[in-house]
Amino acid sequence: MFVLAMRSVRQRPGRFLATLLSAFLGATIIMTFNAMHDTAGQPGVDAVSSETLATAAGVVGGYGTLLVFFAIASTLTVNVRQRAAEMELLRCSGATPGQIKGMVVGEAVAVALAGAALATGPAMLGGRALLAVFQDSGQVARSVEFSFGPVAFLTGFPITLLAAVGAAFLAVRRASGRSRRRGRARTALTWAALLAGAAAATSTFAFSATDAALMAPPAYGAILLSVGCALKAPRLLAAVLDRLPPGGASGWLAARNLRERAGQLAGILMSLILFTAVATATLTMQAVENDAVAASGAVKSVDAKNLETLNLTVVGIIVVFVCVMLVNSLYAATSYREREFGQQRLAGATPGQVLGVVGAEGLVLTVVGVFFGTAAALAGIVPFTVVRTDAVLPEQALGVWLAVVGIAAAVTTGTGLLTARRVLRTPAVRAVASAA
Amino acid sequence: MTALDGVTLGLERGTFTAVMGPSGSGKSTLLQCAAGLDRPDSGIVRVDGTELTGGGEAELTRFRRGRIGFVFQQYNLLDTLTVAQNTVLPLKLAGRRVDRRRVRDVLTAVGLGDRLGHRPDQLSGGQRQRVAIARALVTEPRVIFADEPTGALDTRSARGVLRLLQDAVRVHGRTVVMVTHDPVAASYADSVLFLADGRLAGRMDAPTPDRVAERLAHLGDDVPTGV
Numbered sequence: 001m002f003v004l005a006m007r008s009v010r011q012r013p014g015r016f017l018a019t020l021l022s023a024f025l026g027a028t029i030i031m032t033f034n035a036m037h038d039t040a041g042q043p044g045v046d047a048v049s050s051e052t053l054a055t056a057a058g059v060v061g062g063y064g065t066l067l068v069f070f071a072i073a074s075t076l077t078v079n080v081r082q083r084a085a086e087m088e089l090l091r092c093s094g095a096t097p098g099q100i101k102g103m104v105v106g107e108a109v110a111v112a113l114a115g116a117a118l119a120t121g122p123a124m125l126g127g128r129a130l131l132a133v134f135q136d137s138g139q140v141a142r143s144v145e146f147s148f149g150p151v152a153f154l155t156g157f158p159i160t161l162l163a164a165v166g167a168a169f170l171a172v173r174r175a176s177g178r179s180r181r182r183g184r185a186r187t188a189l190t191w192a193a194l195l196a197g198a199a200a201a202t203s204t205f206a207f208s209a210t211d212a213a214l215m216a217p218p219a220y221g222a223i224l225l226s227v228g229c230a231l232k233a234p235r236l237l238a239a240v241l242d243r244l245p246p247g248g249a250s251g252w253l254a255a256r257n258l259r260e261r262a263g264q265l266a267g268i269l270m271s272l273i274l275f276t277a278v279a280t281a282t283l284t285m286q287a288v289e290n291d292a293v294a295a296s297g298a299v300k301s302v303d304a305k306n307l308e309t310l311n312l313t314v315v316g317i318i319v320v321f322v323c324v325m326l327v328n329s330l331y332a333a334t335s336y337r338e339r340e341f342g343q344q345r346l347a348g349a350t351p352g353q354v355l356g357v358v359g360a361e362g363l364v365l366t367v368v369g370v371f372f373g374t375a376a377a378l379a380g381i382v383p384f385t386v387v388r389t390d391a392v393l394p395e396q397a398l399g400v401w402l403a404v405v406g407i408a409a410a411v412t413t414g415t416g417l418l419t420a421r422r423v424l425r426t427p428a429v430r431a432v433a434s435a436a
Numbered sequence: 437m438t439a440l441d442g443v444t445l446g447l448e449r450g451t452f453t454a455v456m457g458p459s460g461s462g463k464s465t466l467l468q469c470a471a472g473l474d475r476p477d478s479g480i481v482r483v484d485g486t487e488l489t490g491g492g493e494a495e496l497t498r499f500r501r502g503r504i505g506f507v508f509q510q511y512n513l514l515d516t517l518t519v520a521q522n523t524v525l526p527l528k529l530a531g532r533r534v535d536r537r538r539v540r541d542v543l544t545a546v547g548l549g550d551r552l553g554h555r556p557d558q559l560s561g562g563q564r565q566r567v568a569i570a571r572a573l574v575t576e577p578r579v580i581f582a583d584e585p586t587g588a589l590d591t592r593s594a595r596g597v598l599r600l601l602q603d604a605v606r607v608h609g610r611t612v613v614m615v616t617h618d619p620v621a622a623s624y625a626d627s628v629l630f631l632a633d634g635r636l637a638g639r640m641d642a643p644t645p646d647r648v649a650e651r652l653a654h655l656g657d658d659v660p661t662g663v
Binding site for chain 2: 260261345353429
């Protein structure tokens, strides 16, 4: 089966591009930050520098692992779902479920290894750049030399591989539809995330305005709440669609499509909610903090600067990663709909109307994602602002929010429309026949 | 490659014509050109007295919407829509008013009045094809093009589908053009056109299955076949 897996990767490299991209980006982030452990571990590095580097590596390394897993899992699930016909064929030619699982896992391993290998170079450059940032801000001594060593390698490769293998198992299980138990686990996880998020956000009030750790509880609260909302995403989407009046033929079709595919769209909605919540909450709180420090006339401590660098890096990484994920999964999901678009066209839809359907779908997804992401972000921002300043809603929030929403809307609708336009180039009759 | 070459063909309003020929004879290409789904390199297609113009897909789609109905071998119903929703889709897309009573009547006429809320995957092949026919009829088109409408059906379901197409002609005065390779299916038509290697190879009025099969078996005799 491993031979078959290799053949299948070699024959259709394009199919695995999405997974390769996720693995590559994930491995780059993990190795870039874990190289800070290597750098800090060198002899002769002073205590302050070492701590800064270790904190950065620890925090972002953890995030990175989660993101990589999430990213690879969602791209692989799409990949496996689209190959249902091929797997049915294999099953009919005598492949056991175990052998099919072996093939998918084998492919994932090959792609993850390639991704991690490709990531080594960029990670070295990225690590060097990151160290330079720390040195420029005075958080790390100039004398510290960059090192890319065992920690970076020993985390980058195994984590990417593990994420790929785990995601592959999950994808096969999901595709074969034996996932009744997952429902209960998911509900439990959703409520745990929502409760923990609410508790974290509320606990902000237990801190005083000048506590160094004040930003942590609301930030975690916002992230956990957005994870909870994201897990509930399909249900939320269905609830919103029930209250939505259909607008025109395209809107009518879009609403039906979204309702039918709510489960499959969960990944896209999850990315949108996480993106909106994390970016809005972190950037707004950092802006409030900066202004508060400037107003009090105090000079920032190294810890405060560390936190700011970290905040901005984490947000930067999440933003880029989630954007790539969004583009990735939307592209895959839309290009897969060639046959469906063909059927719509044969039933009398003009290309413009098909694009209208895709656009309307993107719009609804964006609105739902942004709405719940904003709610989660506000749950963190409001307690923080109340404790740190005397206001309830900081004036910085609006600008940040508008920028975040603009990016989310542009990425979601843009990817869908551009992909659909490409797909529509195939004549309708051929589009319908190709997948039949 | 030339799929069709020098075919000139005019069909009377209110007739049921079957187009037959071996695989690769250009049957489907003929149908797709006539329906504006494919464009001939040269030649003119007229539907209901109006020439199919060489505009973009949007223009051709708007042209088709009001005049042409389709039935395909693979049904081409949208899985996300119910029977009733699939049927009204062309009306919705054309921005026309949807008369619920009429939709129910059309679906009742094809024997699916009690399945309005079902999804295509809950129906048999024959039932799906009848939904497709209802969808083609609901816009009251001049012409209905059917590409192997019974190709995926058992004989009983096929008979039901063919009777519906016959009724569209005899009761509602529509024109039906059906591509098929089944002599029994062709015998439901008023006349049969034979196609071989992209050229017209004969015509038969008042066809019976036996005569059609006999003619098909000898279709290659008088036409030189290239290898």
